[in-house]
Amino acid sequence: MKPIVIGNWKMNITSQEAKVYLGTFLRKLEVLKQAEVTLCPAGPVIPTVAQMLEGTGVAWGSQNAHWEERGAFTGEVSMEILQDLGCRLVLCGHSERRKWFKESDFEISRKVEQALAHNIVPVLCVGETFDERKAQKHEVVVIEQVRKGTERLSNIPALALIVAYEPVWAIGTGQAIEPEQAWEMARLIRSVLREVLPSGAESVPIIYGGSVNEINVASFVDGDAISGVLVGGTSLDPEKFHQLIAQLI
């Protein structure tokens, strides 16, 4: 299986900047084609990125979406709208959304369900805070997030789901965790998936996120417990992000 690499641009990079970025990033396509690369721009930048990615093998995804089909939800974007544009995946329950927008596990589980209903791969993001890790609660917290985030999945036939383990204290801090710690949590997540998904649990890729860069990336992706990465900061620099991907192939 190709390594999964998701670049989360967060609230950075305008359409004009994206054009310049992609001019650099898409230069060595033969490298990018050996990984499953997805870029997640801010919503209004999606059409520009989608157009420039056409035919390159690099996909785009969304940083968020609403769980309802349609309706009076000012300021929101639906999975249907994203599907129409050709969206590959949607981040569901990123820790910044849990923190700043108070997203609950219930809402996140509905987003996961709604993404699947629209043939979009939900990337269920889970991870403990620093205090939770310090208090030795990290396992309990992550088990709960995986269980709740997947609780509406039993009725979905063609299961395509990614779980991203992102310890909150490693996100944007420049302080990645030790690969062994990440693998340990990935194995725990796998055991929860086996419990909640009667079939298909083995095929769900688990990826790591949190201060991944072009230097440390290869130490996380062992092709066994962890099969890819979710990258924030480093994905903002097209040269470095390209180097990061090259380390995995």
Ligand code: PGA
């Ligand atoms: P980071 O962000 O790579 O900047 O730590 C990761 C993320 O938020 O997904």
